[in-house]
Amino acid sequence: MINIEHVTKKYGDFTAVNDLSLTVESSEFLVILGPSGCGKSTLLRLINKMIERNDGVITVNGENIDDLKGVQLRKTIGYVIQNIGLFPHMNVYKNIATVPRLLKWNEDTIAKRVSDMLALVGLEPTIYQVKTPAQLSGGEAQRIGVARAMASDPEILLMDEPFGAVDPINRLRLQKEFRKIQRKLKKTVVFVTHDTDEALLLADRICIMNKGEIVQVDTPENIVLHPKNDFVKDFFKEEGILTILSRKPAVDYAEPFELDENPLHQDATMRDVLLTMLTTGQERVSLINGSISWDALLQIAGSDVHDSE
Amino acid sequence: MITIKDKTLLLLSVIGAAAFVFLNLIKHKPNRILPGEPYSSFDIFGNIGITILLVWGVFIVFSFVELKHKNKIIFILTTGLIIALFSLLLSNVEALIDGQSSARISFSAGFYVQLFCIYMLFSTYTERIKNHTYIKWIGLLSIVGFFYYFTNTDAFSNLSLVKEYTIKKEQFYDHLRIHALLTFASVITGAFIAIPLGFLAYSRKKLEDKIMVPLSIIETIPTFALFGVLLVPLAGLGSLPFFEQIGVSGIGWAPAYVALTLYTLLPIGRNTLTGFHSVNQNVIEAATGMGMSNRQILQKIELPLAFPVIFTGIRIAFIQTIGGAVLAGLVGGGGMGTFVFLGLGEASPDLILLGVLPIVFFTILLDYILRTIEKIIGGIIYD
Numbered sequence: 001m002i003n004i005e006h007v008t009k010k011y012g013d014f015t016a017v018n019d020l021s022l023t024v025e026s027s028e029f030l031v032i033l034g035p036s037g038c039g040k041s042t043l044l045r046l047i048n049k050m051i052e053r054n055d056g057v058i059t060v061n062g063e064n065i066d067d068l069k070g071v072q073l074r075k076t077i078g079y080v081i082q083n084i085g086l087f088p089h090m091n092v093y094k095n096i097a098t099v100p101r102l103l104k105w106n107e108d109t110i111a112k113r114v115s116d117m118l119a120l121v122g123l124e125p126t127i128y129q130v131k132t133p134a135q136l137s138g139g140e141a142q143r144i145g146v147a148r149a150m151a152s153d154p155e156i157l158l159m160d161e162p163f164g165a166v167d168p169i170n171r172l173r174l175q176k177e178f179r180k181i182q183r184k185l186k187k188t189v190v191f192v193t194h195d196t197d198e199a200l201l202l203a204d205r206i207c208i209m210n211k212g213e214i215v216q217v218d219t220p221e222n223i224v225l226h227p228k229n230d231f232v233k234d235f236f237k238e239e240g241i242l243t244i245l246s247r248k249p250a251v252d253y254a255e256p257f258e259l260d261e262n263p264l265h266q267d268a269t270m271r272d273v274l275l276t277m278l279t280t281g282q283e284r285v286s287l288i289n290g291s292i293s294w295d296a297l298l299q300i301a302g303s304d305v306h307d308s309e
Numbered sequence: 310m311i312t313i314k315d316k317t318l319l320l321l322s323v324i325g326a327a328a329f330v331f332l333n334l335i336k337h338k339p340n341r342i343l344p345g346e347p348y349s350s351f352d353i354f355g356n357i358g359i360t361i362l363l364v365w366g367v368f369i370v371f372s373f374v375e376l377k378h379k380n381k382i383i384f385i386l387t388t389g390l391i392i393a394l395f396s397l398l399l400s401n402v403e404a405l406i407d408g409q410s411s412a413r414i415s416f417s418a419g420f421y422v423q424l425f426c427i428y429m430l431f432s433t434y435t436e437r438i439k440n441h442t443y444i445k446w447i448g449l450l451s452i453v454g455f456f457y458y459f460t461n462t463d464a465f466s467n468l469s470l471v472k473e474y475t476i477k478k479e480q481f482y483d484h485l486r487i488h489a490l491l492t493f494a495s496v497i498t499g500a501f502i503a504i505p506l507g508f509l510a511y512s513r514k515k516l517e518d519k520i521m522v523p524l525s526i527i528e529t530i531p532t533f534a535l536f537g538v539l540l541v542p543l544a545g546l547g548s549l550p551f552f553e554q555i556g557v558s559g560i561g562w563a564p565a566y567v568a569l570t571l572y573t574l575l576p577i578g579r580n581t582l583t584g585f586h587s588v589n590q591n592v593i594e595a596a597t598g599m600g601m602s603n604r605q606i607l608q609k610i611e612l613p614l615a616f617p618v619i620f621t622g623i624r625i626a627f628i629q630t631i632g633g634a635v636l637a638g639l640v641g642g643g644g645m646g647t648f649v650f651l652g653l654g655e656a657s658p659d660l661i662l663l664g665v666l667p668i669v670f671f672t673i674l675l676d677y678i679l680r681t682i683e684k685i686i687g688g689i690i691y692d
Contacts, residue, residue, distance in 0.1 A: 048598065050594075050597060050598060071600050071601070071602050072600070073600070074597070074598060074599060074600035075599070075600030076600075079595070079598030079599060081591060081594055081595060081598065082591075083589075083591040084591065084595070085589070085591035085592045085593075085594055085595025085596070086592075086595070087592055087595075087596070087610060088589070088592065088614070088691070089613050089614055089690050089691045089692065090692055091692035094692065098596075098599055098601075099599050099600065102599070102600060102601065102605070132691065132692055145595075148599075149599075158598075
């Protein structure tokens with residue numbers, strides 16, 4: 001879907017992105033993770049030609065982006081930034097309708113689309129479309145930002161720390177909801193963040209960057225269990241495994257062994273199973289469709305944890 | 310323990326009361342030139358007039374107590390005060406003049422200070438009345454009706470100000486028109502020059518200082534000096550056929566128009582720059598990221614968001630220019646300044662006031678109108 005080959009971007013003497021190559025598959029959720037100043041935002045903005053690169057080739061959907069006008073390219077790619085950038089003088093409806101209007105859709109189609117998008121991000125259309133950005137909470141504004149980016153149904157979404165300014169509780173909810181939406185609509189997402197938990201929770205693959213170069217690209221499990229070097233290991237500390245566990249729904253791993261006690265709720269993750277074991281001292285935890293033992297947990301967490309150490 | 314509940318009210322009513330007690334209300338002049346004899350509020354208003362002082366006293370008391378319907382009570386009393394002040398004054402000066410046709414009455418500090426305090430109270434408490442707003446309209450209409458009634462009698466004719474007006478009636482409206490024309494022409498020309506300049510300073514960072522510094526320098530040049538500087542080039546320009554025809558010369562309306570226009574450049578240009586700077590960068594980034602062209606960003610995002618600030622600049626320029634246009638009188642450019650400088654030359658304060666009072670009135674009026682437009686525009690731009 002997106003092909004980046006030997007791309008370099010320099011600001012004077014400073015090399016922001018250095019001879020970088022990366023491929024993003026269709027319908028993939030790719031998270032670019034790295035410390036501030038590692039060039040991750042620059043890389044994102046190179047894809048939609050917000051900035052021009054010095055060297056290399058980028059193709060989007062098989063087309064070399066040099067063959068497209070920046071304005072044309074950007075209309076086909078959704079873009080969400082940390083501070084959202086909702087237009088303060090336009091109500092929610094007009095904000096979401098921005099790109100469809102640029103694409104000259106007819107107004108009936110736009111009205112339906114706006115309503116669908118609001119419903120998609122979990123906001124009641126009739127109530128919210130007439131509100132102004134000033135009347136929205138941080139979390140609501142961010143939902144509108146996502147709805148606006150997806151309004152013209154782009155195949156690709158570029159997101160630069162979109163949930164960074166939201167409070168932790170809302171952030172987790174937004175992350176989970178957005179992951180669901182992405183799965184459902186099969187959008188290709190390139191998502192920039194410096195938050196390791198966020199990356200582990202959302203990503204199909206994580207691309208770890210440092211000093212303008214890629215350090216490691218792999219699935220969250222592999223990155224946590226097989227960090228390529230000390231930089232990656234330090235970046236995740238030892239807690240990455242907990243986040244990995246929180247990605248796994250407990251019911252998927254249930255053993256057909258019913259316990260005579262209250263089961264964990266339906267949405268419990270393997271992380272909840274572990275916490276229950278640690279707090280109660282039990283070696284087996286009851287689920288709605290069976291139970292899980294300590295040994296099974298260890299195996300799920302990474303039968304290969306020992307190999308990697 | 311006594312605590313002040315309303316500082317505005319206390320300040321204005323203390324000043325008003327002090328003006329009543331300590332300052333002269335009017336001067337009675339046997340003719341236009343002679344200095345005249347001062348009269349205090351007590352002299353003119355007599356025993357009934359003590360009620361005016363009493364109202365000032367009541368206001369002072371009110372500023373220390375919590376009162377239900379306070380805003381309305383003060384508003385009603387203030388309306389009464391305006392009417393009482395004028396009707397007592399007008400009915401009592403009649404006796405003073407005693408039929409001498411050359412005699413006249415000039416207002417003194419005591420009158421103006423009390424009038425100012427009453428005006429401030431009136432405008433403050435009009436704004437504070439939130440319900441039963443019909444009271445405002447009753448108050449306003451009774452004042453208008455009162456003045457309308459008196460202008461149809463000859464009660465005002467003894468006032469020196471009115472005498473000056475009657476003599477110069479035709480010139481008065483001519484100069485009022487010229488004054489308005491100069492003001493509007495200068496500000497509109499200034500806006501056409503300064504808004505593009507401000508935008509240029511915003512869009513080309515390198516040009517910012519090169520544009521804004523000269524505008525600031527212009528603002529520091531005294532008007533007199535500017536007229537002097539403009540004299541030669543405008544005289545030169547006036548010798549060309551077209552410009553000669555439209556009346557350009559080193560003196561007259563041309564230097565006034567040019568100088569006033571130059572002075573509007575800073576407030577409008579500065580506010581344009583500030584307006585564009587105040588547009589959140591994230592908003593522009595988001596707009597760019599969504600595929601808007603630079604032109605669309607300017608039209609749909611930057612200009613609407615910057616416009617309220619730019620319009621404030623235009624309003625400031627208007628207020629500044631209405632006052633500044635007085636100086637056109639200096640170079641024979643006409644306008645209300647003509648009366649001011651004529652009055653200065655003849656040592657006739659009332660003639661000066663004939664020039665100044667309309668300016669004060671129109672400044673307040675225009676400021677109010679432009680603020681209202683500002684709000685309406687804001688409402689249109691913001692959903």
